[in-house]
Amino acid sequence: MTITFVEDGHPASPAGWAAATAACGIKYRNRDDLALVVSERACSAAAIFTTNVVKAAPVRYDMALMQRSANSLRAVVINAGNANACTGPDGDAAALAMVRATEAALGLPEDSVFVMSTGTIGVPVPVEKILNGISAAAQGLDAGNGPAAARAIMTTDTKPKYCAVQVALPSGSSITLGGMSKGAGMIHPNMATLLATITTDAAVTPACLDAALRRAAELSFNSISIDGDTSTNDTLLVMANGAAGNPEISDLSSPDGAAFLAGLTAICQHLAQAVVRDGEGATRFVTITVRGATSNADAKLAAMTIAKSPLVKTALYGADPNWGRVLCAIGYSGATVDPNRVLLSFGGMRVLEAGLPLPFDERAASDLLDVAEIAIDADLGLGDGEATVWTCDFSLDYVRINAEYRT
Amino acid sequence: MTITFVEDGHPASPAGWAAATAACGIKYRNRDDLALVVSERACSAAAIFTTNVVKAAPVRYDMALMQRSANSLRAVVINAGNANACTGPDGDAAALAMVRATEAALGLPEDSVFVMSTGTIGVPVPVEKILNGISAAAQGLDAGNGPAAARAIMTTDTKPKYCAVQVALPSGSSITLGGMSKGAGMIHPNMATLLATITTDAAVTPACLDAALRRAAELSFNSISIDGDTSTNDTLLVMANGAAGNPEISDLSSPDGAAFLAGLTAICQHLAQAVVRDGEGATRFVTITVRGATSNADAKLAAMTIAKSPLVKTALYGADPNWGRVLCAIGYSGATVDPNRVLLSFGGMRVLEAGLPLPFDERAASDLLDVAEIAIDADLGLGDGEATVWTCDFSLDYVRINAEYRT
Incomplete structure (x- = not known):
């Protein structure tokens, strides 16, 4: 077609x-x-x-x-x-x-x-x-x-x-x-x-x-x-x-x-x-893909939990490859997860494998994330379930727009 | 005792x-x-x-x-x-x-x-x-x-x-x-x-x-x-x-x-x-009480949903008596709710009754909220369920602390 x-x-x-x-x-x-x-x-x-x-x-x-x-x-x-x-x-x-x-x-x-x-x-x-x-x-x-x-x-x-x-x-x-x-x-x-x-x-x-x-x-x-x-x-x-x-x-x-x-x-x-x-105050467009889940529904649950975490979203605003916050969100999402199998990438750079952090150049990684479009990829290593979701970062302007309208 | x-x-x-x-x-x-x-x-x-x-x-x-x-x-x-x-x-x-x-x-x-x-x-x-x-x-x-x-x-x-x-x-x-x-x-x-x-x-x-x-x-x-x-x-x-x-x-x-x-x-x-x-960047301590729910569990579900909403928390930072955001959070909390029975107060001032906004002086209400300790009270008007939870506001400093650590 x-x-x-x-x-x-x-x-x-x-x-x-x-x-x-x-x-x-x-x-x-x-x-x-x-x-x-x-x-x-x-x-x-x-x-x-x-x-x-x-x-x-x-x-x-x-x-x-x-x-x-x-x-x-x-x-x-x-x-x-x-x-x-x-x-x-x-x-x-x-x-x-x-x-x-x-x-x-x-x-x-x-x-x-x-x-x-x-x-x-x-x-x-x-x-x-x-x-x-x-x-x-x-x-x-x-x-x-x-x-x-x-x-x-x-x-x-x-x-x-x-x-x-x-x-x-x-x-x-x-x-x-x-x-x-x-x-x-x-x-x-x-x-x-x-x-x-x-x-x-x-x-x-x-x-x-x-x-x-x-x-x-x-x-x-x-x-x-x-x-x-x-x-x-x-x-x-x-x-x-x-x-x-x-x-x-x-x-x-x-x-x-x-x-x-x-x-x-x-x-x-x-x-x-x-x-x-066009989200309020958004400075980055973030594509989050979770693969290797036990079902598509589990993949989406994990991906949406990452997308909603204020800690992940503020880290993205700061161009911070904060794998810990992403792993943490996956961990409390409710999806079936074996922490020892999780693989994580930011902007194509692997930062976590088999649940353990990989050595990486934090400055280079931060530069990689300091762009308008960011990809976060997670592989749970358990099955064929896959989902992609989209979100934006959580910026100072988001708070200003939503808190300071009256002033 | x-x-x-x-x-x-x-x-x-x-x-x-x-x-x-x-x-x-x-x-x-x-x-x-x-x-x-x-x-x-x-x-x-x-x-x-x-x-x-x-x-x-x-x-x-x-x-x-x-x-x-x-x-x-x-x-x-x-x-x-x-x-x-x-x-x-x-x-x-x-x-x-x-x-x-x-x-x-x-x-x-x-x-x-x-x-x-x-x-x-x-x-x-x-x-x-x-x-x-x-x-x-x-x-x-x-x-x-x-x-x-x-x-x-x-x-x-x-x-x-x-x-x-x-x-x-x-x-x-x-x-x-x-x-x-x-x-x-x-x-x-x-x-x-x-x-x-x-x-x-x-x-x-x-x-x-x-x-x-x-x-x-x-x-x-x-x-x-x-x-x-x-x-x-x-x-x-x-x-x-x-x-x-x-x-x-x-x-x-x-x-x-x-x-x-x-x-x-x-x-x-x-x-x-x-x-x-002592929450990161917190400027206000917020006590949220939900009464009149069909169960204590439902009351807590509604109260915690209010407590977690970024829109409610940014409004509180701005001393904004934003009843709409609170009502909205109650509405999507999953608790049993009849919108036409909800009563809402900020700092003891009634702002919504039977699901409809009451006329109030927005400046006076904002002054009432511009303090270190705020109470939000909701009555769902359905039963005896009750719960109290505590949260803080969502400030510019929260984003700064969590996004700008590297700078």
Whole structure:
């Protein structure tokens, strides 16, 4: 199969998709803060939501929506600046009002619009401003507006995150997937959110789309860590409108199904890694690979424990090849480990073998790590389990951003 | 029952105990780095060890020792500056050599000495220096040397941690418990350790002592968090020599047993809280209480999740009454939670009720939090479960200490 990243690709790149934005003035000045991503025809859809028990109003709305409309979505409406979380019954009404206004402005049937919000929590939603923005945006739908949509959903993000890939299906059709995401960095006075919207012109059944999204998310959005906190609003949505005309994909293990999954995984990994690269205060992008575990799940457990350790993350900020902290994290991860078999490398330099430190030039190793992209490789020496996760370092700016907002 | 803290009490305060120190020159200059704490008679003993799969050599030695000597310990030998972890077979030999040298120097029977190490990991143990120190220290045993012992085991600790309590047993005897601890702050190039040694002149059976230690640890050392990492060396030891002459305590639910447990819990809480107060870079001591959970275990799960959240800890550093981050942590803790029933207070000021934010003066709230000791109280409104844990904030200095050691 062939997967090609589209130059400047975005969520409106696939056939039959358009986007639009508006400046509602919810919280930010002089920028768009509302995005619509719209399909010209009904889509099958799948979504993954935050596991936090405290769920924002739009998340609660969408979870119910997906029970009845997984084969008939047409659009998503997203606002930035207010998360519509901890807003009580008024928040539920606000989410519903955004949906109904989008349906009306675009002439779409009831229950065809998905809604996402990101920003401050515990603040009443300025519903009128948002509804005015929806009306304005609905006039400006265009297939070239995907990048603008990605900019409109930013909160503490420093850059927009979007891409698209083309996939040549083994059966002969060419399909396109596009997408955008915003970061998991946390904002004052409360947490922001990881949001991602994936679009495609492929024809895929809802059940197959759901299975593909869960597998792709496992290898992407569920394999990253900024600071280990899970927000009230995290949402990942994929919509497939079938405009590419391919024979409908209903089996992920078919050749077309495998190719679609590979394309979806590529999109999701790109967008998830973009979130990590733009993590609050991040100065290094860290790829952690654990091999030789007794299972893939154990490998991921060890890798994510390394990725979340404040001691590992501060050491990486300091370009410190601190194998002890990595070994320690592996040791308390819960994965099956024999300390006498562990092999560790930083940036390709072996620092620990059979659980014992190797002599190495600390200055050279530190120079090796004082770069923007770092790899940590661990081999547990026990089996075939393997996993790769991505994280960023823990910098002085992370603390400043999260502690000193008020000053 | 009456529990009284002894002024300037320390691990050699109970009857029949003495301590000694020496300067071995393991890593530090111009300070003692070895401590002996010795009983004049055989002790029953109990210990709790790190759950990390990667265990230091002394931990492995002690785990086996406790299988055969839980009713015949006489002393503990502790060095600072080298953790004897990731040191291979030479490390096992070094731990055994420390034990045998202590037994010989003090004229004690085989298998009567417990050993602990803390400091750098992955560095060969300077055995000769330590054995020389043991010989020197054995000449200076004195009941006044408890504070010196607490100083000798410090690594990144900025102050020694020791105390003692007297307990009037309902049956008429008076017993004393003493103890010392060192911090869980992590040191370069690798992690340090939480070590604690508790002594008493009470007569207690080994089984009862073990049960008491586990319950006291649950309410103290297992209720604190500095950065969530678990070291290779963490060890908590209690030794009871019976010199107080009380009727031997064999049942924790008896009146004497309950009084002993209360005294042990008081010692452990004091020493655990001292570790938190001295956390690396800590500027605030934070007491987190969760009430109204469906069980005590759920309350502790929620409280520890709050205590470990980097977003909560950075907000506390910034004196930010960030209820959203606390609510979010409760939400992903895994505890049973109904968001619509949660009540939250910072420093006694209610900020959230029935899951909705209350209006409050942010400047006044921030002033309220800009102090050395902060309380966060959550009521989940579901049941009778309750737990209190202690943590510190996450400061710029924490990152500096852990990232910039080399510079």
